[in-house]
Amino acid sequence: MSQASIEIVREFFIIHNFFVLKKEDILFVKNAELTETEGIDRFVLSGSEVSKVLKSAVVKPVCWHTMKLTPVVLSRFPEIFEFLKGRYALESKKFFQGEDFKKILVISSLPASEKLQKESIKIMKEEGVDHIITFPSIIAHLIEKIDARYVYLSSVNEIFRVLKFYKFFAEKEQKLPF
Numbered sequence: 729m730s731q732a733s734i735e736i737v738r739e740f741f742i743i744h745n746f747f748v749l750k751k752e753d754i755l756f757v758k759n760a761e762l763t764e765t766e767g768i769d770r771f772v773l774s775g776s777e778v779s780k781v782l783k784s785a786v787v788k789p790v791c792w793h794t795m796k797l798t799p800v801v802l803s804r805f806p807e808i809f810e811f812l813k814g815r816y817a818l819e820s821k822k823f824f825q826g827e828d829f830k831k832i833l834v835i836s837s838l839p840a841s842e843k844l845q846k847e848s849i850k851i852m853k854e855e856g857v858d859h860i861i862t863f864p865s866i867i868a869h870l871i872e873k874i875d876a877r878y879v880y881l882s883s884v885n886e887i888f889r890v891l892k893f894y895k896f897f898a899e900k901e902q903k904l905p906f
Contacts, residue, residue, distance in 0.1 A: 730791035732884075733863070737789045737834050739884045740866045743873050744779040749823070754811050755787040756823045771849050772838070773859045775869025781859075784829040786811060786820045790836070793863065798839045799847040808833070809855040830858040837862055871897055 734753055741748050746757040759782060766780045773781060788811040795801060802808060810816060812831055820829065833852065838845045838860075852860065870885075876893040880886045891897060 730789075733791035733793070734789050735882075735884050736863075736870065737787065737866060739882050740775070740870045741778075741787070742882075743870060743885070746779075746782075751819065753789065753791075754816065755789070756785075756820070757782070757787055758784045758824075771853070771859055773832075773861050773865075775861065775865045775872075778861065782830055782832070784824050784827055785832045785858075786816075786823075786829060787832045787834060789834040789863075793836045796837050796839050797835050797848050797852075798844055799851055802848060802851045809857070812856045831856055833857050833860045834866060835860055835862060837864070 734750070734755070738748050738750060738755055741755065741757045744759070745761050746759050749756040759779060762779070762783045765783050766777075768777060768781050770777075788808075790797070790808055797808075811820075820831075838848055849860075871888050871892060874880075874885055874888045874892055876889055878889065880889055
């Protein structure tokens with residue numbers, strides 16, 4: 729469990745106006761501003777879709793940045809799905825008090841081959857995962873939302889702000905009309 733990675737995911741949801749409660753390595757998130765969610769059928773969500781699609785969710789960051797979640801990895805490490813079962817499932821139901829909520833995994837990436845991607849997604853769906861979000865998507869969207877001229881109380885956001893201020897992140901390329 730990487731506290732830094734969990735904090736990045738936590739700050740991502742906070743900057744998107746979610747209330748966030750951290751319990752061990754699991755996040756309970758609730759978007760109080762969202763009254764109606766957009767119906768998106770995609771399993772893999774982008775950072776920009778999260779605030780439109782999720783009202784309430786239990787989020788499990790899988791902080792294995794050097795590992796793609798292949799079918800073999802998913803079968804060898806059942807602890808990835810522990811947040812969906814037993815006491816964690818009971819805590820989720822208790823926290824959301826009967827309200828519907830999504831079950832989200834935050835992962836480094838899916839396998840490169842389309843066949844393995846489909847197999848991994850099938851396994852995750854069978855285990856009860858509703859959506860995944862990748863760390864690159866979360867980090868990119870968090871950096872995009874950070875204002876380089878604003879001072880943040882969060883050390884994670886402040887680090888991103890300083891890096892952005894000193895141009896460690898490339899600006900979006902301008903599109904020329906020709």
